[in-house]
Amino acid sequence: MAKVPKPSELELQHVLPKTDWMDTPAVFRPGNFSYPGKAKNLKVLGLANPREWSPMDEDWKLPADWKNIILEGLRERLDKYRTLKVFMDICVRCGACADKCHYYLGSGDPKNMPVLRAELLRSVYRKEFTLAGKIMGKMVGARDLTEDVIKEWFMYFFQCTECRRCSLFCPYGIDTAEFTIIGRELLNLIGCNIDWIAGPAANCYQTGNHLGIQPHAFKDMIDFFVDEIEAVNGIRVEPTFNRKGAEFLFVTPSGDVFADPGTYTLMGYLMLFHEIGLDYTWSTYASEGGNFGFFTSHEMMKRLNSKMYAEAKRLGVKSIIGGECGHMWRVINQYMDTVNGPADFMEVPKSPITGTRFDNAASTKMIHIVEFTADLIKNGKLKLDASRNDNLVMTYHDSCNTARGMGFFDEPRYVLNNVCNNFYEMPPNTIREQTFCCGSGSGLNNDEFMEMRMRGGLPRANAVRHVHEKFGVNALSCICAIDRAALPTLMNYWVPDVTVYGLHELVGNALVMEGETERTTDLRGEPLPGMEDNENEDI
Amino acid sequence: MAIEHHLKKHREEISQKWFDLLACTYPQQTVRLFKKESDPFANPVGQTFKAAIGEILDEFLGENRAEALAPLLDKVIRVRAVQSFSPSEALGFIFGLKKLVEEILEEELAEGEMEMGDLREFEGKVEAMGLLAFDVYTRCRESLFEIKITEMKSNTRRLLERAQLIIGE
């Protein structure tokens, strides 16, 4: 093989050749791609071209007429989505978005600049759908659709977390996430997708949730948390399942049921609902709030999301409460009513405790648990002892989806400020609408992609480290299930002293419940501040 | 040792050039961003490097204690360990210090203000730092594997816990 390089060669070389981006092919190596979708999962979902393959193979076993499929697919989508059509034409390549993407900031790879990510698709559009592109070709940034282009798409559309940070800064609002969403849709037409998305989507479709947990096991898990709560404060909460006639249906991402630390957040929900005596039910059929279909195609998003309204209708509830999740709420806020509505069989959500009517959800009939809780606190309906969280110095991560797909900023902060006493914001250009992604969104939180996730999460981690060093922050709270799965890992690598909490876990800790025994531990079984000595006696 | 004295005199220049060398291992489109953007939150990689390089130099030219140097090297190497560099590419910048210093001290060497032997000794020190860096790099990569396992466990921890409970009964 190659000679041993001289040190001087290593030092000063640019990693990428100085070639034009169109002449720089995508190179797959372990760690920079996610495993492709397994044939069995694709079959469950009825997706195209199920087969065994690897991005590292030379031959991707595309269907014979793949080119036609892609071009027809693109034509169809240009006619269906004004976003795509307009965004294809109006980018001035001013570069304002270029350095806004966390993947670019963490990797330095120019194709991670949002504008170039979009050009990957745009260049093909020019060639096939514009006169200038047909005549002048490369001169006007047009290029042929080849297998190498497909490989490049696969690499970079699965290196974008659809976080929309780029869109915020673009003078025309060009949203590279739209290119990614539609690019992935096209890739799906010829069977190029990743298993971390196809697997959960298939499970969700069939069994109701991403991990494929069957109804009895789902109930069993929640019952298990009932015991855990009892161990903490002696209160036995009594959740119900698939119960007709309940006032509310509660839907949360299944990560909260199975994955730490989401499970503690779930305990928080259970305690809160019990304390206020809410008439609500869980559903084992709609047991997944998250929607990995959204990372596959608009159609798959609709198919998976349909369960929420269907179940609400079947159970005859008045309205729905949704748990803490990012992309689940992007879907609920921006798509659900359109694709699966109208939800005219329900009522405008109204808090039975405070009487507040949530007119901001007048049409979807679905409210966010955090706004529900914020309203309870504002009306003084909860007894909270924030000092139980005094060992935590908090900061808060806005999840991209609730930030730039919703604008959900002050509700969580209000709750947070009421359940803990030490809260510090990260620097302004890393929070709220400018928040940095965890680096693992949109179905990329798989372990084979770890390296990419760590660099994509670097801008976020860097801001956490800043408040960690400056204010001694040791806890990072969030309202997103993917965050709860991905941020602990990110922190482990970059800022190991910071622990991740879901907001309702903190609520659960602080909530003073009627008739509870004195608590000595928090929901994680760790001693409360001031109780460190009692730890052993209690067990 | 005479050479340290000279090096400290040139600290700013060395630090600047060493940082440039590090930055130059990135695609040239990005080098400018990494070098120039002064907001540490808009440019986490570049600013982390800039700060760390200075700290590494101070320790290296000062007391040069391994236990103090390792966490400083970690700041840079932790980033490079996840950026699709091979180990040799990730750590090449350390050895680049040798040539860089030789160039900077060229005049002083020529004028006989210090001896070639001093320089050789300094180069030995750089190599020792290189070895230390190798340890740090390995630790970073190991932690990458560890966090994978931790994550997989916590993703399904409750299920496993529950399953074991049932088996235990």
Add this chain to the structure above:
Amino acid sequence: MGIKFSLAAVVGLILAAFIGVSGGGLSHFFGVTMPYLAILLFLGGVVYRVLKWGRAPVPFRIPTTGGQEKSLPWIKHAKFDNPSTKGQTVVRMALEVFLFRSLFRNTKFELEKGHRLFYQWEKWLWLAGLVFHYCFLVILLRHLRFFTEPVPGFVQGIERLDGLLQVGLPGIYITDGLFMLAVTYLIIRRLIIPQVRYISLPQDYFPLFLLFAIGTTGILTRYFFKVDLIKVKTMVMGLISFHPVVPAGIGAIFFVHFFLVCTLFAYFPFSKLMHAGGIFMSPTRNLPNDNRIRRHVNPWNYPVKVHSYAEYEDHFREKMVEVGLPVDKELEPAPKATADS
């Protein structure tokens, strides 16, 4: 490559007009045919483009939200960064169009690092962009004096304001200088910022070079060659009254300027310059974030295959009954093996 190509194209255009008029006697072509053609292409092209965009429906309402949503009454709503009504959206759009609000977000005011300001290039892009567009607008409006008789008061007003710096004769317009500065900045920026250079295509350089050339020839026409403006006006009035005449003795330099402007107009609809129209149609900006309040209708919403509750229950009934989960259909007395693992 892209740079040279674009530069060559602009130089070619200049030479074509210059030689055509001064040597080839093509002043009728450049003075009459071209402007009509350009206007036709411009109007036709813009209408075509906008209709083409407009034909594609807006299936989803997906504004990029840049501030606090409308929520509980006691939470302060960022009305213009996250509008919830049409009116608020209009304000958001106005901020985008008149002040380049989104581009402004790039701006970081790190005043304590004053000497570093040069590196905060994003701010310069916003500023240069704004200066460029406003100067362009003012210059266009000033040109109305060639198209109107009598010249409306507001055009004269603009001229007077713009010419406040009474330097030399004819008076120098502020916008001319600023326009040239801004265009120069935009060109230089494209050339020296490596990221931007990497993404730039010939069609990004071409309009900038063209504008630079238009500005330069315009200034030459006005200040150095002192083209006979009365004749120019005669020609323009002829054009708009559809009785085209080309008076003799207008300098070739004017035709070069005029031809380049015609090229700009003809080129406009088929290029990225259509961003001017596109921004008004951008669904991430021109829609309120009110999906939860009012249902947005997707015209092509179609039924999809779903996994219904009934299928689900059929699949799991036995296990559900076993753990006491309610079911819609009770188990049959002798249950078939319905559930699998």
